[in-house]
Amino acid sequence: MHRARWFEFIRRPLALLAGATLLVAADASAQSAAATSAGGAVRPARTVEGRVRIPVSRGGDSTGMGAAANVWVTLHRVGKDSAGPIDSVRSDAGGRYRFRYTPFGAGEAVYFASTTYSGIAYFTAPLRVAAASGADTEITVFDTTSRTFPLSVKGRHFIVSKADSNEMRTVVEVFELSNDSVRTLVASEATGAAPTWSVAIPAAAVDVRANEGEISPDAFAAQNGRVSVFAPIAPGVKQVAFSYKLPASSFPLRVRSESPVVVFEVLVEEPQSFVRGQGFTAVDPVALEGRNFRRFLAQDLKADAELVVEVPAGATPGRNLYIAGLLVAVGLLMMLALTRSMQRAAAKRGVVAPSLRPAEPTVPLADRLAQEIAALDAIYARQESPSDAVTAAYEARRAELKAALAQALAEAPAGR
Numbered sequence: 001m002h003r004a005r006w007f008e009f010i011r012r013p014l015a016l017l018a019g020a021t022l023l024v025a026a027d028a029s030a031q032s033a034a035a036t037s038a039g040g041a042v043r044p045a046r047t048v049e050g051r052v053r054i055p056v057s058r059g060g061d062s063t064g065m066g067a068a069a070n071v072w073v074t075l076h077r078v079g080k081d082s083a084g085p086i087d088s089v090r091s092d093a094g095g096r097y098r099f100r101y102t103p104f105g106a107g108e109a110v111y112f113a114s115t116t117y118s119g120i121a122y123f124t125a126p127l128r129v130a131a132a133s134g135a136d137t138e139i140t141v142f143d144t145t146s147r148t149f150p151l152s153v154k155g156r157h158f159i160v161s162k163a164d165s166n167e168m169r170t171v172v173e174v175f176e177l178s179n180d181s182v183r184t185l186v187a188s189e190a191t192g193a194a195p196t197w198s199v200a201i202p203a204a205a206v207d208v209r210a211n212e213g214e215i216s217p218d219a220f221a222a223q224n225g226r227v228s229v230f231a232p233i234a235p236g237v238k239q240v241a242f243s244y245k246l247p248a249s250s251f252p253l254r255v256r257s258e259s260p261v262v263v264f265e266v267l268v269e270e271p272q273s274f275v276r277g278q279g280f281t282a283v284d285p286v287a288l289e290g291r292n293f294r295r296f297l298a299q300d301l302k303a304d305a306e307l308v309v310e311v312p313a314g315a316t317p318g319r320n321l322y323i324a325g326l327l328v329a330v331g332l333l334m335m336l337a338l339t340r341s342m343q344r345a346a347a348k349r350g351v352v353a354p355s356l357r358p359a360e361p362t363v364p365l366a367d368r369l370a371q372e373i374a375a376l377d378a379i380y381a382r383q384e385s386p387s388d389a390v391t392a393a394y395e396a397r398r399a400e401l402k403a404a405l406a407q408a409l410a411e412a413p414a415g416r
Helices: 008-015 028-034 324-349 365-381 388-411
Strands: 046-055 065-067 072-078 083-090 096-101 110-117 120-123 143-145 152-163 168-179 183-185 197-200 206-210 220-223 226-229 236-247 253-257 261-268 274-277 281-288 291-301 305-310
Touching: 046 072, 046 110, 072 096, 083 096, 096 110, 152 253, 168 197, 206 220, 220 236, 261 274, 261 305, 274 291, 291 305, 365 388
Parallel strands: 143 183, 152 261
Antiparallel strands: 046 065, 046 096, 072 083, 072 110, 110 120, 152 168, 168 236, 197 226, 206 236, 220 226, 253 305, 261 291, 274 305, 281 291
C-alpha cells in the first residue's frame, strides 16, 4: 500500500481497526482529562490540514493530479497505551480535509491520517508538528486494476547462510518492486485469480515463509515452485521479503532472473563461496549480526540472466539466518535511493513518476531529504530490540542523510 512501507510498525494495531468507517469522538470531559500530561500541564491543541489527490486524465494540475472529493479521511493515534481512530471527516470538493485534536496519553504516541479508496488504504506521514500541512498531510490515492502487467524490479537481494546441523541452508530473498503505472494493481476476485506478482524458487525449497516486510502472510503463497503475492501493489516501490531452506545438495545453485533487475546483490556467508554470472563482481564483504558475508553485485541485469552460487562442500555448520529484518531495512535504504533517482530522471524528461511519497516537482531537495530522515527514523522505531548491527546501519545511513541535508541547506538560495 502507498506509504505503508514505513508504517509497518503500526500494521498490527491497524488490523484491529479494519472495519472502522464512521467514528464518534470521545466525550469532552474524557478528552480534557486525557489531554493532561502526567506533570499536570495541559497539552495544546493541534491542527491537520491536508488534501487527497488522485491522478486524472484531464482537468488536473500540471502534474496530472486532481482532487479526490467526498472521501472519508480518518485521524489515527497509535501508542503503547492505546491505539485507534479518534476522528473522521469527508474531503471537500477540492479534496481538502482538516482536523483539530488534542494529544493525549503517552507522549511518544504517533498520529497520522488515512483514507480508503477502492478498498485500498493510504496513509500520511507521522504528524509530528502542532500545525501539520503540506507534503506531510497529502494523501495520494489511485484507481485499481486487476489486469496484470509486469512490475519492474529495482533491487533484488539474495542471501545464503552457512549450512546448519541438518545440512540445510537458509536463503533470504528481498525484492524492491516498482509499479510504474498510475493504478494500484490488485488480484482478481475470479476463481483461479492470477497473483499481483510471482517469482520462481528452487524446487527443493522447504519451509517457505514471508519475512518481515510489507506483505501480510495472508497475502503470500508458495506452491508449485513459485512464490506468489496477492496483496495490492500501489504505484511506487514496494518491498517483498521471504525465506526458505535448501539442502546442501542443491548447490551449486542456479538462479534465473525472470525480469530485468536494476541492482542484484548476492551475499554468501562462507569466504570460499563464489558467484558466477555475467555482470557480477565481487565487492567488499559485509558483516551482519556479527557474521561475515561475501558480497557480489550486478547492475542492469537483463531478463533470463543466470547466475550460479557456489559454496564450499562440508562447510562448518552455522546457526539459522536471523538477518532478514536487517536485510529488509538495508533493502529499504536502497529503495529510497532508487525512488529518488527515478523521480529525478522522470523530472528531466518532464514525466511525473510514481513515488514513495508523491510530492510536487518544486519540493526542494532539503525537504525531501528531511522526509527521508523521518521515514528512516520510523523504520528504526519499529524495531523492538534492534541489534548492534541494525543500530550501526541505521546511524550510518542517518548520518549520510543529515550530511546531505546540511549541504542542501547550505546551497539553498538565500531567503529560503
